[in-house]
Amino acid sequence: MESADREKSPGSTREAAAPVQLLTPDGRRVEHPEYSIDVSPEELRGLYRDMVLARRVDAEGVTLQRQGELALWPSLLGQEAAQVGSARAVLDGDHVFPSYRDHGVALCRGVDPLALLAMFRGVSNGGWDPEDHGFHLYTLVIGSQTLHATGYAMGMAKDGAHGAAVVYFGDGATSQGDVSEAFNFAAVYDAPVVFFCQNNQWAISEPTEKQSRVPLYRRADGFGLPGVRVDGNDVLACLAVTRAAMQRARCGQGPTLVEAFTYRMGAHTTSDDPTRYRDSAEVAHWAAKDPIARLRTHLLDTAHADQAFLDEVDHTADQAGQRLRALVRSMPAPDPHAIFDHVYADGHSLVDEERAQFARYEASFAETGGN
Amino acid sequence: MESADREKSPGSTREAAAPVQLLTPDGRRVEHPEYSIDVSPEELRGLYRDMVLARRVDAEGVTLQRQGELALWPSLLGQEAAQVGSARAVLDGDHVFPSYRDHGVALCRGVDPLALLAMFRGVSNGGWDPEDHGFHLYTLVIGSQTLHATGYAMGMAKDGAHGAAVVYFGDGATSQGDVSEAFNFAAVYDAPVVFFCQNNQWAISEPTEKQSRVPLYRRADGFGLPGVRVDGNDVLACLAVTRAAMQRARCGQGPTLVEAFTYRMGAHTTSDDPTRYRDSAEVAHWAAKDPIARLRTHLLDTAHADQAFLDEVDHTADQAGQRLRALVRSMPAPDPHAIFDHVYADGHSLVDEERAQFARYEASFAETGGN
Amino acid sequence: MTLLTTAPADLAPALVPPPATRTLTLGKAVNTALRDAMAADPKVLVMGEDVGRLGGVFRITDGLYEEFGPERVMDTPLAESGIVGTAIGLALRGYRPVVEIQFDGFVFPGYDQIVTQLAKMHARSLGKVRVPVVIRIPYGGGIGAVEHHSESPEALFAHVAGLKVVSPSDAQDAYWMLRQAIEGDDPVIYFEPKRRYYEQGDLDTTRPTRPLHGARVLRQGTDATLLGYGPTVKTCLAAARVAEEEDGRSLEVIDLRSVSPLDFASVAASVRRTRRLVVVHEAPVFFGAGAEIAARVTEHCFHHLEAPVLRVGGYHAPYPPSRLEEDYLPGLDRVLHAVDHVMSF
Amino acid sequence: MTLLTTAPADLAPALVPPPATRTLTLGKAVNTALRDAMAADPKVLVMGEDVGRLGGVFRITDGLYEEFGPERVMDTPLAESGIVGTAIGLALRGYRPVVEIQFDGFVFPGYDQIVTQLAKMHARSLGKVRVPVVIRIPYGGGIGAVEHHSESPEALFAHVAGLKVVSPSDAQDAYWMLRQAIEGDDPVIYFEPKRRYYEQGDLDTTRPTRPLHGARVLRQGTDATLLGYGPTVKTCLAAARVAEEEDGRSLEVIDLRSVSPLDFASVAASVRRTRRLVVVHEAPVFFGAGAEIAARVTEHCFHHLEAPVLRVGGYHAPYPPSRLEEDYLPGLDRVLHAVDHVMSF
Ligand SMILES: Cc1ncc(C[n+]2csc(CCOP(=O)(O)OP(=O)(O)O)c2C)c(N)n1
Ligand SMILES: Cc1ncc(C[n+]2csc(CCOP(=O)(O)OP(=O)(O)O)c2C)c(N)n1
Numbered sequence A, B: 001m002e003s004a005d006r007e008k009s010p011g012s013t014r015e016a017a018a019p020v021q022l023l024t025p026d027g028r029r030v031e032h033p034e035y036s037i038d039v040s041p042e043e044l045r046g047l048y049r050d051m052v053l054a055r056r057v058d059a060e061g062v063t064l065q066r067q068g069e070l071a072l073w074p075s076l077l078g079q080e081a082a083q084v085g086s087a088r089a090v091l092d093g094d095h096v097f098p099s100y101r102d103h104g105v106a107l108c109r110g111v112d113p114l115a116l117l118a119m120f121r122g123v124s125n126g127g128w129d130p131e132d133h134g135f136h137l138y139t140l141v142i143g144s145q146t147l148h149a150t151g152y153a154m155g156m157a158k159d160g161a162h163g164a165a166v167v168y169f170g171d172g173a174t175s176q177g178d179v180s181e182a183f184n185f186a187a188v189y190d191a192p193v194v195f196f197c198q199n200n201q202w203a204i205s206e207p208t209e210k211q212s213r214v215p216l217y218r219r220a221d222g223f224g225l226p227g228v229r230v231d232g233n234d235v236l237a238c239l240a241v242t243r244a245a246m247q248r249a250r251c252g253q254g255p256t257l258v259e260a261f262t263y264r265m266g267a268h269t270t271s272d273d274p275t276r277y278r279d280s281a282e283v284a285h286w287a288a289k290d291p292i293a294r295l296r297t298h299l300l301d302t303a304h305a306d307q308a309f310l311d312e313v314d315h316t317a318d319q320a321g322q323r324l325r326a327l328v329r330s331m332p333a334p335d336p337h338a339i340f341d342h343v344y345a346d347g348h349s350l351v352d353e354e355r356a357q358f359a360r361y362e363a364s365f366a367e368t369g370g371n
Numbered sequence C, D: 001m002t003l004l005t006t007a008p009a010d011l012a013p014a015l016v017p018p019p020a021t022r023t024l025t026l027g028k029a030v031n032t033a034l035r036d037a038m039a040a041d042p043k044v045l046v047m048g049e050d051v052g053r054l055g056g057v058f059r060i061t062d063g064l065y066e067e068f069g070p071e072r073v074m075d076t077p078l079a080e081s082g083i084v085g086t087a088i089g090l091a092l093r094g095y096r097p098v099v100e101i102q103f104d105g106f107v108f109p110g111y112d113q114i115v116t117q118l119a120k121m122h123a124r125s126l127g128k129v130r131v132p133v134v135i136r137i138p139y140g141g142g143i144g145a146v147e148h149h150s151e152s153p154e155a156l157f158a159h160v161a162g163l164k165v166v167s168p169s170d171a172q173d174a175y176w177m178l179r180q181a182i183e184g185d186d187p188v189i190y191f192e193p194k195r196r197y198y199e200q201g202d203l204d205t206t207r208p209t210r211p212l213h214g215a216r217v218l219r220q221g222t223d224a225t226l227l228g229y230g231p232t233v234k235t236c237l238a239a240a241r242v243a244e245e246e247d248g249r250s251l252e253v254i255d256l257r258s259v260s261p262l263d264f265a266s267v268a269a270s271v272r273r274t275r276r277l278v279v280v281h282e283a284p285v286f287f288g289a290g291a292e293i294a295a296r297v298t299e300h301c302f303h304h305l306e307a308p309v310l311r312v313g314g315y316h317a318p319y320p321p322s323r324l325e326e327d328y329l330p331g332l333d334r335v336l337h338a339v340d341h342v343m344s345f
């Protein structure tokens, strides 16, 4: 069963529009009546570098999990264009609200990948400062960050700031009441927020048609915001569409829903076994639309890059990956007393009491030498 | 500010379609390309009788509250056509999920109005058997009944029953995540359910544009179900549109959202003071669209009824109202031990224990004569 | 969190009324606190259903919309998860949203955002992020309301780390505890005893009386301690008076004020003196605040107790229709009954 | 609810293994219970996220989709409120939905439907309506998972009248308690100790061993009682063994099994014998089940207690990142520490 076909199944009441595309799967540059984009060769190379790095860091996550260094890793494989393209539309003064698979976005924002790996190692539940890179913490409760982004955007508007929020979530997330409420709040308050839905076709084992009867970008219709479907494996289209949506938001023209039509090439997470629920033919079909290969072909065809560049990019990414691996392996275990840190900003007597109890309890072992 | 105009405010991204109308405010019968209806003079008179009775019972609720006999009463004044028209599209084998203002629907289903009054007297929290009249309990947590109706309808489909569920909710309710989730579940499972939204323009003090940027029937678009706006003060249009939607559902053609565009003529409840937030001009504007006057004019103009009939209907309704008043006034206080009844179907040792404790405690006063 | 929360320690009932006091209702004190907080800090926002032109169904936000306008007093769509979730976002942007939940029974659609997001975000960020959202909930029964309008769900919040839970019992506390909650950087669930909205009390707005999370001894006694918070404080005081008049008993009365954190030191100090404790709250006894207090007091004052800690509260049943609420609620007689019982050990 | 719930009273550990037993994991016992319940009653449905072809993230619904098809094993949209809310509707239509919540921390979007609708509908209808929905929640920590995947929220359900809350600790109970929960007419929150899914145990499917809501004495002792449920039962048993071997202490161990209702009679009977009680659960101690048990035991066994009831459980902090969970969870050492403490009074 082919995913593109699924959108036209009898269960769908309406056809999906063709996604916005600026780069065909075989690397040809095409024009779109509404979304044009002017990217320099240097920018193109930058996008390529971002995607390769994202894939390499992601692969490192998978490997480290296999080696027992991480508890879990949710791979972004296949979603590099959606993440990098959209993330490169984010400017200083904007603010990103990610889900849990958005490592590519995190990298583009300058978040240290080690922080992501620490999280999936079980060392922290996040821990970076969202204000440092305009990149909020990962959110694991599906969809709830869409409301945070909307509220944050409402605040930006109140401040009179010329920025926008962008929030990432999946196809499955669109079913959550919170996401509908976020669409509605954003529409009612005309909040400067872009809803960036990575429709990677699967929510763990459930294909999109179990989540929705209509193509997801149409969800926006019901709330009065524009909805647009973009080829999520086309980094240029993702950049162009997100850039336009962010610009609209920054200029007071309100929220937009962007559905990036892409594919989760790997398992849901390292704990998942997708052979239980999906065909290898489907995966193969999408492999042919690989977002990195597409840009690589384009770069080579247009001579905007040569093999040496590609090799250098691979090499750099690989070095970054190896550096990460070493850092993760030598990451110290957290201090047990950290359990009691930061539960409250202004303190809480019970936490203080339990922290002291815990310290005494730990100390009792030190004394007796027991454990 | 006129409500119909509000729909065209700059905040709305799209114009609303003209609502389906079969009877003009001045009582003329008009045709609609999609919704035709054949109603006998007798049926017309029946609808009139239902509406007058609903208004009379409702007025009794308001009066009894003023007299201290009820704790609260949410008046349906102005919504008689929406409620009676839609309720008369419900057949045996269908199932209704009401909100808390749907006394007219309850009456049409044959629910004893005394049960409604008992609830707002503080004697019970409901208490009728939904299976008796295919009419579920009132639900006060806004929007949550839309999911019950959807689940019930999913069950009807599983049973292979030729019935449909219909659920009532307000304009404010559309903002709740539950209602969006219900639209989505209904669409995904193609459940035989009709979502009947009474847009009475206000959610307590908040006008509809604070809830939604688009006309509410458009919400359906985003979930892949048909949405239709009907003149909610036109009992024939409400009947025709709901009948068609119910029939679609019963025949396996899935869910529909019906938005009945009407007006809450009274306060939100007897506790509310609408002068704090809305103009009397708006109320006057809508008074001219009175649903009962409209049908009365039509009946008289077409000679389907005469003054004697109207008088008899008023008289009968009045008698029913007076009977109710007497019954409410003589309604016995509930037995305090009822606190412990029906907490569980299969019992619970703590409830038994507390019931026994309570009985001993009560008995201790009887013994000592204290209180 | 500087000025207001570093207030002097519990002063016990002030003997002389402070100079700049005025008399107003508890509800009006909440309203005044909101107005003063908004005037003091432009980042303070008020949001919720009908809080604008209507001034809220209890009129607690009365006049704020007129004074501060729609950008700071926001009528929201009817969606509690949306309200709390966007309040979190606003807080992340540097605002201090004060959310009104219309009635106790309607907080649950927003419960997920409160429990999984609001409560944990500070810890999740290792302290980088602060989410100073205050959630005001008119709670409790006794006003003859319909279903879902009379509940006391405080235990469902107190169990959750990351939240603070408080409830004032008079106008002075209603004002200052809200000011302190708004000024603090932690999420606070602020439970307003709705059936006490119309009780008159003195308010001195010159300075806070005591820390936000300190309990307060309202009446000293020697035979047993009665502990209440929010709406049951008045009941406890009445019971103490009756017990004194009718049975010559000397009961100490504590207003707990804060359910999380508990000012356990004050409670324990009282119990060590009186050796007996009765906890009174409207919430169901089963898994209620009384359980935690009883367990903790017993653990720490085991050898001081002459009797087990007794609990008076709601039954393990849905809040009943209002014609039965007087039988359900922990009223004067039930408290006195428990006092008799605790003295009988 | 006739056949299954009128099972013989608690039999204490059976001395001879019953005839038709087999050995399987706790997880497989849950799976078997679902299959048998579905086979026995065509109205039983299974619904949730990924319960179909995948068989659930823990494979607890493995094979059911293949055996019963998509009409009875329903992969739902990703929306817990929608799942619970439609399950209520299905129950009203005569079905018996068994809902799977994927992880403990994800039940909260469905909390409103559980607390305001599922729990109250029977009472609201004065008994006319029955809503036999079972909500299965894999809960607790110890599996090295990320945030929201290791929590123990049982107190947040036990406080709510209208719900029953249970948790099995071995294969036999996992099977029968689920069968009984499904057969009963009340909503049941069925907490599955996920870190015990792979523990082997004996299962006899010929007849239920004991009533759904009865506690079970797993080990008799004289010095103190250890009480656990779900995942901590194994910890308690281990602690009892170590305490015997190392300190010659004789500890009684009770598996509570049901958190609401509590089989208080059994607990009290044990405490009257041993005069000391330690309650162990993974949930935070503050406002946890231990508080209710301690308060109740103290009230009813005041003069029998040699020491206060002690509680061992989670701290008042968000469940920590998994590298710290061994420090957070009530493990063997912490239980033994509490035993030492309770014996020192
Ligand atoms: C509220 C909630 N329910 C369930 C889960 C468990 N869960 C984690 S990921 C996932 C699927 C998400 O699918 P989608 O939104 O498409 O994002 P993707 O994983 O494909 O990026 C589920 C059900 C969760 N994290 N939160
Ligand atoms: C979840 C929830 N939040 C808040 C309320 C309080 N409340 C009762 S009625 C109402 C307004 C409902 O408006 P609408 O849906 O338009 O229905 P109407 O009253 O106009 O019939 C509100 C906010 C509630 N009942 N439930």
Ligand SMILES: [Mg+2]
Pocket: A170, A171, A172, A198, A199, A200, A201, A202, A203, A204
């Ligand atoms: Mg997905």
Ligand SMILES: [Mg+2]
Pocket: B170, B171, B172, B198, B199, B200, B201, B202, B203, B204
């Ligand atoms: Mg309305």
